[in-house]
Amino acid sequence: MSMQRRDFLRTIGAASAIAALPGCATMGGGAQGRVVVVGGGYGGATAAKYIRMWSNGSVDVTLVEPNAEFVSCPMSNLVLGGSKDLAYLTTGYANLSARHGVRIVRDTATTVDAGKRTVRLASGAELPYDRLILSPGIDFMWDKVPGLDSAAAQERVFHSWKAGPQTVALRRQLEAMRDGGVYVLSIPVAPYRCPPGPYERACQVAWYFKQAKPRSKVLILDGNGDVTSKGPLFKKAWAEEYKGIVEYRGNHVLSDVDVATNTAKFEVQDAVKADVLNVVPPQRAGAIARAAGVVTANDRWCDVDFLTYESTKVKNVHVLGDAIQIAPGMPKSGHMANQQAKVCAAAVVALLAGQAPSPTPVLTNTCYSMVTDRDSVHVCSVHQYDAEKKTMLTVPGSGGVSPAMNAIEGTYAFAWAKNIWADTLA
Ligand SMILES: Cc1cc2nc3c(=O)[nH]c(=O)nc-3n(C[C@H](O)[C@H](O)[C@H](O)COP(=O)(O)OP(=O)(O)OC[C@H]3O[C@@H](n4cnc5c(N)ncnc54)[C@H](O)[C@@H]3O)c2cc1C
Numbered sequence: 168m169s170m171q172r173r174d175f176l177r178t179i180g181a182a183s184a185i186a187a188l189p190g191c192a193t194m195g196g197g198a199q200g201r202v203v204v205v206g207g208g209y210g211g212a213t214a215a216k217y218i219r220m221w222s223n224g225s226v227d228v229t230l231v232e233p234n235a236e237f238v239s240c241p242m243s244n245l246v247l248g249g250s251k252d253l254a255y256l257t258t259g260y261a262n263l264s265a266r267h268g269v270r271i272v273r274d275t276a277t278t279v280d281a282g283k284r285t286v287r288l289a290s291g292a293e294l295p296y297d298r299l300i301l302s303p304g305i306d307f308m309w310d311k312v313p314g315l316d317s318a319a320a321q322e323r324v325f326h327s328w329k330a331g332p333q334t335v336a337l338r339r340q341l342e343a344m345r346d347g348g349v350y351v352l353s354i355p356v357a358p359y360r361c362p363p364g365p366y367e368r369a370c371q372v373a374w375y376f377k378q379a380k381p382r383s384k385v386l387i388l389d390g391n392g393d394v395t396s397k398g399p400l401f402k403k404a405w406a407e408e409y410k411g412i413v414e415y416r417g418n419h420v421l422s423d424v425d426v427a428t429n430t431a432k433f434e435v436q437d438a439v440k441a442d443v444l445n446v447v448p449p450q451r452a453g454a455i456a457r458a459a460g461v462v463t464a465n466d467r468w469c470d471v472d473f474l475t476y477e478s479t480k481v482k483n484v485h486v487l488g489d490a491i492q493i494a495p496g497m498p499k500s501g502h503m504a505n506q507q508a509k510v511c512a513a514a515v516v517a518l519l520a521g522q523a524p525s526p527t528p529v530l531t532n533t534c535y536s537m538v539t540d541r542d543s544v545h546v547c548s549v550h551q552y553d554a555e556k557k558t559m560l561t562v563p564g565s566g567g568v569s570p571a572m573n574a575i576e577g578t579y580a581f582a583w584a585k586n587i588w589a590d591t592l593a
Contacts, residue, residue: 195223198520200297203286205276205455207232207260209501210302210488213508213591214515219267221516229270229294230263231286234331237592240361241501242537242584243330247338248371249379250540256330258592266593276303279459281481298515300476301461301469302487302504303453304329305360308467311449314424323426324444328360340443341372346380348442353421353431355449356390358468360489360499363396363546365389365447367536370401373409374539385412388419388431388439396498397536397546397568404538404572421446452490459484464492473552473559474524476511485511494559497550498532505587506530528552530559532566535580543576545569 245251263269274288309316376383405413451467461478463470469486470479488504514524533547549565
């Protein structure tokens with residue numbers, strides 16, 4: 168992508184937040200109330216911070232999150248490759264409270280009473296709200312992989328699709344694997360969190376094998392017919408950088424796993440035994456979305472009004488990030504969750520001030536994928552609201568995939584990560 172195009176996208180990125188704002192003169196003016204945010208990930212933490220900022224501190228914001236620290240999924244595949252560690256991915260929540268006055272409650276939301284406008288927490292506490300924002304990310308559909316539907320099985324075959332202890336545990340399995348072994352990666356049928364994430368993971372594991380155990384193999388068994396994101400770029404990396412290491416097979420819809428023998432079973436194809444088996448299971452919105460009654464699409468995802476991210480079913484409950492039913496061409500990504508959170512934050516501040524939300528929100532997205540420890544590729548897009556269709560549509564010609572796969576792209580990728588962590592949590 169040319170520098171002019173990149174600069175244009177950066178400008179649009181900044182403008183998208185501005186486009187979402189209520190009128191500048193009235194920003195925060197008159198906004199008052201209580202907002203509870205459930206989930207301190209890319210969507211929730213960003214929404215909490217921006218509601219405090221854009222209401223000039225006049226709206227009370229409580230963020231409910233069970234984890235002591237934020238651990239980023241973006242860049243977590245590099246921990247599997249061995250070039251980064253968990254500390255690199257980890258940021259505390261202290262700035263949200265100290266700088267922005269967000270009240271942080273370390274707990275898990277268990278139920279929502281939309282009539283009374285309260286959220287019940289695992290501790291038994293009850294939080295009242297005027298507006299509730301749910302950004303719980305994903306839960307796994309273990310019923311689709313019965314052999315993994317127990318705590319004991321999940322301690323042997325990892326998904327590592329929520330960054331944290333499982334990321335480190337999978338890295339240990341790779342380190343312990345003999346040279347000449349086979350790492351098998353099972354990918355679910357789309358939609359799932361982070362379309363290019365599994366293919367980046369294959370590159371990172373191959374990068375490790377290339378240095379440390381070159382007779383080993385990465386076998387990708389994809390439930391989709393073909394690579395779902397940046398296909399030509401990943402295939403180029405596998406053919407050139409990882410020749411003889413990575414093998415890709417499409418149309419492998421997982422039906423079950425035999426944990427005792429580390430074997431993946433498929434709806435149609437023969438079973439495959441692995442030395443290290445890594446299963447990314449099918450996903451749906453996090454459990455609190457179901458408890459709140461906002462799951463509306465295929466019993467998996469939450470339909471929202473794209474002007475406010477308010478649930479189409481339950482009033483005063485907004486949903487962000489991976490949990491929503493996406494618009495066409497919209498990825499389930501951290502960048503997208505962060506952008507949706509800003510539109511939602513501006514809309515909530517406007518609504519609490521008795522004003523209308525912006526009718527013209529714009530979102531941008533860039534997904535970088537590291538193909539080595541330094542080289543990256545990217546795909547980007549711009550999405551704008553279509554009032555007639557009441558959805559977000561990709562702006563024609565606005566993005567696309569990078570022509571380059573190199574270390575300059577890699578420096579952009581690391582800068583992207585640093586920037587989004589600061590935007591979300593600093
Ligand atoms: C390997 C991998 C690589 C990725 N790479 C990229 C990338 O390069 N770029 C990119 O943009 N995206 C990437 N993603 C996707 C990105 O991580 C997600 O899209 C993003 O995290 C979604 O944000 P979210 O707020 O919806 O969920 P999350 O960030 O997962 O946050 C959800 C939070 O909610 C909390 N929570 C859940 N339930 C409750 C409850 N009941 N009560 C209280 N808290 C609760 C959880 O503890 C969690 O902290 C990647 C994902 C993976 C797995």
